[in-house]
Amino acid sequence: MILTNTPSNTTSTGTARHAPAATDVLVHIDNFKLPPGWSSPVDAAMLSRQCCEHLEDGRILYFDGIPFEFPGEDLQFLLSQRQSGSRLHKNVSFRPRQDVLRGAAGDPADVQRLKTVMRRYSQHVTSFIRHLLMPYTEHFQLDYASFRPEQEEGRDLPVHKRNDLLHFDAFPTRPMHGRRILRCFTNVNPTEGRIWNTTDGFSTLAGKFAADAGLAGFAAHGSPRSNPLVRALKKAFGMKAVDHSAYDRFMLRFHDYLKENTDFQQSCPKTRIEYAPGSTWLCYTDSVPHAVLSGQYALEQTFIIPLQALVAPEKSPLRVLEKLAGMPLTAQSA
Ligand code: SIN
Numbered sequence: 001m002i003l004t005n006t007p008s009n010t011t012s013t014g015t016a017r018h019a020p021a022a023t024d025v026l027v028h029i030d031n032f033k034l035p036p037g038w039s040s041p042v043d044a045a046m047l048s049r050q051c052c053e054h055l056e057d058g059r060i061l062y063f064d065g066i067p068f069e070f071p072g073e074d075l076q077f078l079l080s081q082r083q084s085g086s087r088l089h090k091n092v093s094f095r096p097r098q099d100v101l102r103g104a105a106g107d108p109a110d111v112q113r114l115k116t117v118m119r120r121y122s123q124h125v126t127s128f129i130r131h132l133l134m135p136y137t138e139h140f141q142l143d144y145a146s147f148r149p150e151q152e153e154g155r156d157l158p159v160h161k162r163n164d165l166l167h168f169d170a171f172p173t174r175p176m177h178g179r180r181i182l183r184c185f186t187n188v189n190p191t192e193g194r195i196w197n198t199t200d201g202f203s204t205l206a207g208k209f210a211a212d213a214g215l216a217g218f219a220a221h222g223s224p225r226s227n228p229l230v231r232a233l234k235k236a237f238g239m240k241a242v243d244h245s246a247y248d249r250f251m252l253r254f255h256d257y258l259k260e261n262t263d264f265q266q267s268c269p270k271t272r273i274e275y276a277p278g279s280t281w282l283c284y285t286d287s288v289p290h291a292v293l294s295g296q297y298a299l300e301q302t303f304i305i306p307l308q309a310l311v312a313p314e315k316s317p318l319r320v321l322e323k324l325a326g327m328p329l330t331a332q333s334a
């Protein structure tokens with residue numbers, strides 16, 4: 001892991017602005033690996049809670065290697081996709097709860113094998129989260145996993161889809177209603193690091209930009225549940241019937257707002273993080289601003305954490321925004 005704080009930019013008033021210190025952002029964990037888990041089992045509950053506190057404070061937990069089972073043959077298969085010229089060279093997603101692989105095309109035997117690898121990866125990383133983050137064990141929901149075999153540097157994507165611009169994650173088709181997006185990544189590339197930039201955390205950026213991004217308007221509109229009849233009709237016609245709260249609408253807007261904001265993207269203080277080949281890291285990507293600058297071949301599993309499982313719910317983006325807006329942003333918190 002290599003960390004650099006970029007030279008601070010100079011504000012219009014001439015005062016130097018500093019990037020968040022890398023040591024404040026990353027927490028290196030070297031005493032946990034499954035099996036069996038914590039190297040000092042008597043401290044497991046305390047260490048586990050500390051990990052949740054770090055994550056909820058906007059830090060990234062970093063492991064030098066893969067802290068869960070990962071069969072060598074699965075790794076070899078993923079990397080063999082580099083040379084094969086196969087059409088598996090796309091970002092693919094795996095939905096563990098439905099056991100469905102999306103986005104992979106090509107030789108049916110390869111697609112089937114990739115599904116088996118993704119299923120196994122998802123099971124092992126889930127077991128890892130259960131043991132590492134015990135306060136969440138009873139509550140989290142398993143979301144999608146992904147394999148990202150494309151080189152991130154120089155991808156030609158429309159601005160809102162560009163992952164090399166700093167952003168917080170929000171899913172257009174999966175409203176969170178204040179629940180958190182926790183993501184675990186492994187850089188499976190044996191030789192190339194994966195490079196991220198980060199900057200000030202959610203409460204700082206929300207304090208600076210939420211008003212300009214329209215928070216008051218989203219809050220005033222409220223979180224009306226759509227008509228049950230309309231929802232049933234949509235479902236009957238195979239359309240997605242999703243209910244977005246004011247929180248979800250704002251988070252989707254904030255994602256786009258930050259990516260569109262060239263002044264912010266260019267002038268904000270940045271901390272560069274290089275995730276070494278074979279390393280693993282996890283963070284709440286709805287509150288850790290991130291941009292992936294380069295890297296190829298990453299695995300990722302997303303978990304949804306409900307508010308009641310958090311050790312410090314008052315630090316969640318929902319509560320931060322509600323404080324700024326002065327009113328509830330979901331039907332539940334009304
Ligand atoms: C993201 O922006 O969520 C992707 C990060 C990555 O692929 O490293």
Ligand code: FE
Binds near residue numbers: 163167169285290
């Ligand atoms: Fe993202």
